[in-house]
Amino acid sequence: MNALEWRVAFSLSAVYAVRMLGLFMILPVFALYAQTLPNSTELLAGIAIGIYGLTQAIFQIPLGIASDRIGRKPVIIGGLCVFALGSILAALAQSIEMIIVGRTLQGMGAIAAATMALAADLTREENRARVMAFIGMTIGLSFMAAIILGPIIYTQAGMAGIFWFTFGLAITGILLVGWVVPTPLHIRSHRDAGIVSGYLLKALKNKALLRMNAGVFALHLIMTANFLVIPTLFIQQLDLPTLEHWKVYLPVFLVAFIGSIPLIIVAEKRHKIKPMLLAAITLLVLAEILLALGYEERYWLLIAFSLFFLGFNFLEAIQPSLVAKYSAVETKGTAMGIYNSTQFLGIFVGGLVGGWVNQQWQAAGVFWLSAVVAATWLLITLKLPTPAFYxxxxxxxxxxxxxxxxxxxxxxxxxxxxxxxxxxxxxxxxxxxxxxxxxxxxxxxxxxxxx
Structure with a gap:
């Protein structure tokens, strides 16, 4: 890649990173904080965590299409401004209802599709996949960093501190887009990286892609639901104060990240992607059953949590590759846009349904719900055709x-x-x-x- 493409890769990855950090830092601590708010319930806590996923799912595709007409940077900067406004409202909120409003606004700043299209505008076709892979890796690392940093910032500055930190990240993103990210000379429609409205129906009719969308929906539903109860269990079962939760997250994420690398290589290089996919989903089912049966024992809790994230990391990495393999060559960008929107919808439903189940049946109910969702996903995935490795x-x-x-x-x-x-x-x-x-x-x- 040339110097411009490296600049695009690093700067847009940084924009993604600051936004992902801002969205996910509350995930490992909000269930604890919600207990201190007046009129808060487990259901409202789940909605507050997941509501941004609903507005992300609603606005991502329209904003991606709009960026073809009015420009990438105006859409991205506008989205980051809305994200910053939502962060301010959440930071100043004194009730869980106002936090829900703030998180709703955060999600309305849905810039993922426009950012990917900007990356495509600024890179040559032969190097575009590398830039996209670089950005994708940054997203995964940002998620892990957010889970580790969230409890530390929460302990030092409270939930308001996390939201003010998120506001600062949004401003950083705006500055990056305005002064560091290059401005494209021409805006083009990129069928391999952007969303084309004319291809939405074609992508939605692809049965293999529908199964993949169901999969990412299930994966993020389970992840969000689990984090409604996991932080409390770390305190109750591990006797671990919030500030020290990183001592669990960091080694688990490192082991899961390193452990998933050889699995990805086997899946891609040896063309074993479908059996590896089925094995990883099965691992999720077993991890959730183990959590449901053994979460009151610290060692079983840690083992099951580690198994979950090993499967989660592998699935997060391999599923976008499968979407590209199953989509028609000209609908790849549109298929990925629908896939990403479904992922965010899964986060919302995970918060909503997981919160309600937690309110009714506590942690065991959440884990059994997750096990059922994962088992259903496994049945759906069994009928996936064997992909071609093109x-x-x-x-x-x-x-x-x-x-x-x-x-x-x-x-x-x-x-x-x-x-x-x-x-x-x-x-x-x-x-x-x-x-x-x-x-x-x-x-x-x-x-x-x-x-």
Whole structure:
């Protein structure tokens, strides 16, 4: 990658990081804080944690499409301003109802799709996947950092301190977008990275993608529901004050992160992604059953929590790869937009339903709910087709092509190209290729002839 693309990768990753930190730092502590608020219940605590997921799911796709028309940076900066406003309201709130309002506003600043589209505007097609992977890795690390930092900041500055810190992160994000992130010369519609409204129905009709959407919904429902009870259990069963919860989170996350790497390599390099996916979901089912039966014993609690996050880390990493494999070559960006929206919807339902179950049946009920959701997900996933291990490739023609039909037929004859979608008005061909089989010289010759 060139210097501009590295700058894009680092700066947009930083924008994502500050926002993810702000959203997730309350996750490991809010259930504890809610107990100190007047009129608070477990249900309202769950809603406060998850409500931002609802507004994220509602606004992400419309704002992504809007960024094609009014520009990426105005949408991103506007979203961060709304996020900052929500953080201020939550920081000043004296009741759980006002915190819910603040969290609702935080979610309305849904900038994920617009940020990915900006990354696509600023990178060349051959390096776009690397930049997206870099950003994706940052998102995962930010989540882990948020879970570790949340209890520390909460102990030192209270819940208001977390929200003020979140406000500062939002301002940092605005400054990054305004003065560090490059401004694209041209805004284009990127079918491999952005959302195209005309492809929404096509992506929603893909049965394999619907199963993947159900999976990410279930995964984040379970994660959110679990964090409604886990912090309290760490205090009750481990006799661990809130400030020291990082002593559990840090080693568990490190082991889960390192442990998931060889699993991902086996899944991708040895084409074992579906059986590994099923194994990871099964691990979640077992972890939740173990939590339900043994959460009152500290060692079983720690073992089950560690198993959960090993499965969670692997699934978080591998599922977007499967979405890309199951989607048509030209609908990849739209499919990912729907997938991300479903993920946020799962967070909302996890907070809502998990909070209600916690109010009725306490921690055991939450873990049994999670086990049932994970088992249902496993049954849905059994019918997933075996994916093809192709790589997306975007080819841009710098000069007008006189006969696109002939070009399509010519590309079909290149060894290793298995799917082609040509967008004539953009002078772009979206390809799915087998990297091991692809005739690079033949493809290069076609492009040189077209030029």
């Amino acid at each position: 790589t997306s490739r975007v080819v841009r023609f710098e000069h007008a092509v006189s006969d696109w039909e002939t070009m399509y037929q010519t590309l079909q004859k290149v060894r290793g190209i298995y799917e082609i979608a040509i967008v004539t008005e953009e002078q772009v061909a979206y390809l799915k290729v087998d990297k091991k089989e692809l005739d690079e010289q033949g493809l290069r010759a076609i492009l040189e002839a077209a030029a």
